[in-house]
Amino acid sequence: xxxxxxxxxxxxRRKKPSSQEVFEKLRKGDISALSRAITGxxxxxxEDYAFAxxxxxxxxxFSGNSFRLGITGVPGVGKSTFIESLGIHLIKLxxxxxxxxxxxxxxxxKGSILGDKTRMEQLVKSEFAYIRPSPAGETLGGVARKTxxxxxxxxxxxxxxxxxxxxxxxxxxxxxxxxxxxxxxxKLAGAGDDLQGIKRxxxxxxxxxxxxxxxxxxxxAALHARREFQNALHLINxxxxxxxxxxxxxxxxxxxxxxxxxxxxxxxxxxSNQNGSLLERRxxxxxxxxxxxxxxxxKEAFYSRSEIVNQIKxxxxxxxxxxxxxxxxxxxxxSL
Amino acid sequence: xxxxxxxxxxxxRRKKPSSQEVFEKLRKGDISALSRAITGxxxxxxEDYAFAxxxxxxxxxFSGNSFRLGITGVPGVGKSTFIESLGIHLIKLxxxxxxxxxxxxxxxxKGSILGDKTRMEQLVKSEFAYIRPSPAGETLGGVARKTxxxxxxxxxxxxxxxxxxxxxxxxxxxxxxxxxxxxxxxKLAGAGDDLQGIKRxxxxxxxxxxxxxxxxxxxxAALHARREFQNALHLINxxxxxxxxxxxxxxxxxxxxxxxxxxxxxxxxxxSNQNGSLLERRxxxxxxxxxxxxxxxxKEAFYSRSEIVNQIKxxxxxxxxxxxxxxxxxxxxxSL
Numbered sequence: 127x128x129x130x131x132x133x134x135x136x137x138x139r140r141k142k143p144s145s146q147e148v149f150e151k152l153r154k155g156d157i158s159a160l161s162r163a164i165t166g167x168x169x170x171x172x173e174d175y176a177f178a179x180x181x182x183x184x185x186x187x188f189s190g191n192s193f194r195l196g197i198t199g200v201p202g203v204g205k206s207t208f209i210e211s212l213g214i215h216l217i218k219l220x221x222x223x224x225x226x227x228x229x230x231x232x233x234x235x236k237g238s239i240l241g242d243k244t245r246m247e248q249l250v251k252s253e254f255a256y257i258r259p260s261p262a263g264e265t266l267g268g269v270a271r272k273t274x275x276x277x278x279x280x281x282x283x284x285x286x287x288x289x290x291x292x293x294x295x296x297x298x299x300x301x302x303x304x305x306x307x308x309x310x311x312x313k314l315a316g317a318g319d320d321l322q323g324i325k326r327x328x329x330x331x332x333x334x335x336x337x338x339x340x341x342x343x344x345x346x347a348a349l350h351a352r353r354e355f356q357n358a359l360h361l362i363n364x365x366x367x368x369x370x371x372x373x374x375x376x377x378x379x380x381x382x383x384x385x386x387x388x389x390x391x392x393x394x395x396x397x398s399n400q401n402g403s404l405l406e407r408r409x410x411x412x413x414x415x416x417x418x419x420x421x422x423x424x425k426e427a428f429y430s431r432s433e434i435v436n437q438i439k440x441x442x443x444x445x446x447x448x449x450x451x452x453x454x455x456x457x458x459x460x461s462l
Numbered sequence: 463x464x465x466x467x468x469x470x471x472x473x474x475r476r477k478k479p480s481s482q483e484v485f486e487k488l489r490k491g492d493i494s495a496l497s498r499a500i501t502g503x504x505x506x507x508x509e510d511y512a513f514a515x516x517x518x519x520x521x522x523x524f525s526g527n528s529f530r531l532g533i534t535g536v537p538g539v540g541k542s543t544f545i546e547s548l549g550i551h552l553i554k555l556x557x558x559x560x561x562x563x564x565x566x567x568x569x570x571x572k573g574s575i576l577g578d579k580t581r582m583e584q585l586v587k588s589e590f591a592y593i594r595p596s597p598a599g600e601t602l603g604g605v606a607r608k609t610x611x612x613x614x615x616x617x618x619x620x621x622x623x624x625x626x627x628x629x630x631x632x633x634x635x636x637x638x639x640x641x642x643x644x645x646x647x648x649k650l651a652g653a654g655d656d657l658q659g660i661k662r663x664x665x666x667x668x669x670x671x672x673x674x675x676x677x678x679x680x681x682x683a684a685l686h687a688r689r690e691f692q693n694a695l696h697l698i699n700x701x702x703x704x705x706x707x708x709x710x711x712x713x714x715x716x717x718x719x720x721x722x723x724x725x726x727x728x729x730x731x732x733x734s735n736q737n738g739s740l741l742e743r744r745x746x747x748x749x750x751x752x753x754x755x756x757x758x759x760x761k762e763a764f765y766s767r768s769e770i771v772n773q774i775k776x777x778x779x780x781x782x783x784x785x786x787x788x789x790x791x792x793x794x795x796x797s798l
């Protein structure tokens with residue numbers, strides 16, 4: 127006679143649903159199953175590893191059916207209000223909308239950028255929306271991986287649009303750009319340089335630039351900014367986009383310009399679907415993540431070796447003091 | 463009795479000057495010693511390794527006294543003529559000028575971008591100029607290393623300005639930007655988009671933008687372009703430079719605008735010397751090359767393993783066909 131049912135640990139284990147059970151519910155659009163799946167993917171506990179892996183394997187055939195929007199802009203530019211307005215608009219058109227965030231700088235104590243869900247009051251109440259805060263994680267690579275896997279799970283759960291929000295001050299934009307189909311950069315008109323001080327290279331990733339808060343007294347400055355940005359984009363990206371990058375005015379607060387932006391997204395989607403550039407972009411993104419993951423892991427393995435940890439600071443100092451050349455220093459570290 | 467002197471090979475070996483001898487001559491500004499030193503650094507022959515290493519070790523204490531200029535622009539923009547005009551101008555001011563090139567795409571058969579020295583007729587004749595074509599090499603990392611080592615040798619040989627030329631169509635600009643103190647981007651006004659189609663991200667690296675061939679019928683278009691670029695630069699880089707990026711008009715052919723650009727370089731040099739940003743830039747460049755070299759070598763070692771070579775194409779195909787996720791694929795390759 128087995129006494130296993132008397133062992134509380136084994137009982138607990140048996141209560142935990144299998145990946146098949148979770149996935150089945152998730153496919154039917156069950157939000158709590160989706161949350162449970164994403165939590166599994168985000169978990170660092172080794173007992174969740176097989177669960178997460180099995181979920182992702184089941185999700186893979188259902189992936190790629192959404193349109194993935196990347197949204198960036200410095201704090202204060204009004205990303206949350208914009209995402210809420212665009213999300214509500216898309217839901218009114220009959221779509222299901224998921225909002226994810228990627229923000230490696232956030233931690234539990236500081237709260238993730240989407241942690242304060244009250245900033246998206248309407249969206250959070252809709253049954254057609256799913257909002258998930260940024261996963262905790264120390265490395266951008268880790269956070270990016272979890273976000274990408276969350277995208278797959280949301281797609282399997284039937285979401286039509288997935289918005290990935292990031293704050294435009296770090297390397298995270300490159301990560302978001304490399305996992306989305308259309309990358310929106312939010313800017314302000316008439317704001318000081320501080321608010322415009324977005325990191326180098328971000329503007330060149332944009333598929334569209336949105337001048338937000340283009341309302342009231344800001345309207346005139348916004349029109350001027352649109353002209354300037356349009357010129358700048360023409361100079362930066364004369365040929366690199368097959369699709370012209372447009373600058374849109376928007377007031378997330380007054381819900382103005384949202385319809386035009388939604389139309390622009392639809393038009394880009396149709397265009398890039400027809401000429402194959404969407405598939406091409408996604409394929410090169412997959413290969414980017416393959417190689418990026420490999421390179422991150424190689425670096426991680428190298429720099430965490432105790433010989434390297436013990437000597438790297440000293441060798442770096444010698445390099446900065448021109449005692450040895452950077453190449454010599456690399457040779458030394460590599461031969462440790 | 464030793465018959466060694468009858469052995470022609472050993473005789474040849476003994477005739478080869480030591481690194482000390484070469485370095486001593488090089489320090490006195492002997493151009494053929496400098497050429498011999500750079501050839502040693504560029505050599506792949508294992509017997510030259512110790513020679514090159516000893517040379518670089520001797521050169522290190524004398525490095526950093528030049529001002530290093532990076533120059534980029536697409537083919538046809540007039541880089542050679544510009545470099546010649548600027549070089550001649552600097553020589554007239556009493557400086558010694560070295561010109562190096564970095565172009566990993568060039569090979570012996572195609573000829574390096576500076577191979578055709580007749581394009582710099584005046585400069586090549588000056589005793590105060592040294593022109594060295596791009597080193598041959600398959601990888602950008604290898605070429606960049608050789609070019610950086612050539613910079614050190616030129617500095618030890620007493621050159622005051624070192625111009626590193628690159629063609630603005632690849633990853634080589636990042637390499638040149640990461641080894642120079644001032645990065646000039648050459649552009650054309652009134653040219654078609656094809657000629658303007660410089661790679662993404664280049665404009666944001668520029669410390670100055672030069673609108674070349676601003677002469678004759680082009681003058682009006684050049685003035686217009688200057689205004690547009692100035693606006694664009696303001697929008698891209700509102701705060702990332704401590705020193706404002708300026709747009710200059712230039713006619714390399716008619717020698718117009720060169721003096722203004724030379725003054726701008728002198729002013730930047732003084733400014734960045736005084737506020738410490740030059741040292742800071744060079745220090746971070748050294749650390750960049752240390753880590754870049756390590757990462758390149760880690761990747762090289764990984765991707766050249768026979769297990770990886772044998773399976774990578776198949777695994778990449780599975781990723782592109784969404785048979786396995788990019789992360790799974792990375793795990794598989796890393797566990798081979």
